[in-house]
Amino acid sequence: MEGGIELEKVFQYIEENQHLYISWLIEACNQPSVSAQNRGMLEMKELVKAFLGKIGAKVEELPTNGFPIIYGELLSNKEKTLTFYNHYDVQPEDPIDQWLSNPFQSEIRDGKIFARGVADNKGNLIARICAVHAYQQVYGELPINLKFVFEGEEEIGSPHLEYFAKEFPDKLKTDGIIWEGGTRDVEDKRLHVGLGVKGICYVELSCKGANTDLHSSEAAIIENPAWRLVWALSTLKNEQEEIGIEGFYDDITPLNETEKKFIQSIPYNEAVIKKLYGIEQFLNDVTGDELKERLIAEPTCTICGIESGYTGEGSKTVLPSFAKVKLDFRLVPNQKPEKIVQLLRNHLDRKGFTDIEIKQSHGMYPFNTDPNDPFVSVVLQSVEEVYEEPPIIYRNLAGSSPMYKMLNQTNIPAVQIGVANTQSSFHAPNENILIDDYVKGIQMTAAVIKNFS
């Protein structure tokens, strides 16, 4: 490549071809791929392979016992190898009645693309491919080797990512990973760069009563599993947000002073978030540094869903025969999902709720990348070349991601950057990204490819 690489030409190509790249994203989003319900997964897998084909990647479908990992390579004996981790599955779209447009027919409104998965994670997956495509169109050859690990089970806890890491050490080998995605603050416009994630432990608790729903007059003498569940839940966390499971906090590595300062340095516009979510105050009225510490460094215990008996219109006088609740615990460094499940079991037994069953649906460890790794600097430099505003670096994002599963046994640095924003409605109705962020995200990815060489 004579005369060196000018990123500006690639940026311009991306700018000029954004309609093509938007059409690719829409094509990807319009294909449902709900792993939790095994809906559209086969079709989506083929689509992902076709997209990787557009950039000439050597594509392999790695079978797992679940949905396969689509693995791609663009190797050309370069010194450095960069990997993109993304997932092609999405969350279920309900509550469907709260969507303003069909979640699987992308719609553009107010400079935003609305679709299930557009922020999490198809916008990022496609942006990585577009960046490579644009670079190829402008300069032909790539300055680094590229690997693509696109899994189809992230939204159900990545049960086979560890298997990938163990079974395919050569495919795992890399010098740095751009992990999944990230957000940009809609107000101050600053990009969030993540160096890690909280862990997660997701469980379903269930309780059975009589062998059939009964007329509620029987409730005078027959056990109600909904009450059992309510009583059990009320022992798990109190109104001060203190988790009552014995030993829950024991293993946590407390924040050191450097980490505290790091968290305190992160801007967080409380007024904007309150307005955005329509709330008058944050949980327990916390604010300032305490708020940021809770968000970034505190574990949680969340009712994600609860159901029992009749929940339709009107009134039905029924004694339910079954009750269930979905709970997620977000974990911080040194907490382990399998231990949390054991502590939960012990707790319920001790409180007399031996009749409540626990089913763990997935677990992930927390993970952190060393902020001093040179790869982090490469990413930060790339961000600065695309965005006017300086990025915000997070010790870990508040969400969870299966980083640990893939990178646990390695020293590979992983950094999260992406095309979503703080109003993207992840996992919620009207999920969306800004077209402007999508285009910038493609450009930023291209910059990482160049700067890592």
Add this chain to the structure above:
Amino acid sequence: MEGGIELEKVFQYIEENQHLYISWLIEACNQPSVSAQNRGMLEMKELVKAFLGKIGAKVEELPTNGFPIIYGELLSNKEKTLTFYNHYDVQPEDPIDQWLSNPFQSEIRDGKIFARGVADNKGNLIARICAVHAYQQVYGELPINLKFVFEGEEEIGSPHLEYFAKEFPDKLKTDGIIWEGGTRDVEDKRLHVGLGVKGICYVELSCKGANTDLHSSEAAIIENPAWRLVWALSTLKNEQEEIGIEGFYDDITPLNETEKKFIQSIPYNEAVIKKLYGIEQFLNDVTGDELKERLIAEPTCTICGIESGYTGEGSKTVLPSFAKVKLDFRLVPNQKPEKIVQLLRNHLDRKGFTDIEIKQSHGMYPFNTDPNDPFVSVVLQSVEEVYEEPPIIYRNLAGSSPMYKMLNQTNIPAVQIGVANTQSSFHAPNENILIDDYVKGIQMTAAVIKNFS
């Protein structure tokens, strides 16, 4: 009518024409009429009018602000007037996946008819009409005047039955009412004769969080309405079944010794019920007289349904924006639904749950008929003429019924007898009655018509 009336001839006619009468019942059950969802109500109303037409009743549709009351008369200047109160609406059929046959396509299996509403209350409504029909076919003229009050809003709390009582005193006027229905014990075969009911107060509690569902990582700092509801509920009743709402028990008229003895005299086969419902013990392991007292004379607080967030297959990491619970309180003499709602509001406020909204969907007072009223003897005599086993007389049935609304200002005795049984799955999947009970129920109704003359 020369030679007097032999009930045996009417009984025989019913026996011989049971296929006709079963076909009428199936026709009624196959017409959905879910008042809570306004489904099929118009069609059902017309069907009820057509059935009353078969026995030559003068039919009037009494408009209310909701579903009309279908009122029928067969007057012939007889001394006594008997009224049948029934309802033509049914409960919603969910959970639909637990039905072995279509709830609105009646199916006969093992000598039983399965359909939504067959026990509650179409089996009884049609049985009353069949009894009159059979009597007319055998003897032409009826020995008493008959009135029919068939409402379409019983399953949503009979909001217009009081209006009927007030606006149509002439139509209300009667010497006795066969009220709605009743059950027969499947084991000892004895018919339950009810002289009253518990009251009911049905409310929906709801709580709102952010203005949209959020990614559950936000739960570290944003209020979760599902937790709010769980905490609030846990203050309403404890594991010892003590209702914690201040003042809840204050107004209750305690059982006197006669009533206690009456309740104790009611047989209750605990082993059979435990086996039937697949339970190992009754609530809090109560048994014997205490069990019967709880069932018949204790108020309850029941979670009929609870819902928040994601409740589908798999795991969704969501912070719900809304949570709701449906609660019913069964009330005993001197408790008033409107006061219970006020006590509940006060309680929630006192406990800090001012953010939880209460919506009362319906309320009914408890009601009791004097066991010494001569009409009670007429019914008991009629029961004995049809059933081999002696009936069991209940001071009040454990369920609720809007007796108070219609009869509050009167001295009209109301007795509950009907065609269902203790395994009829009221308000539940696979609702059913025994064909044998249906035929006997028609005969018993014919006997009351004769014996009341």
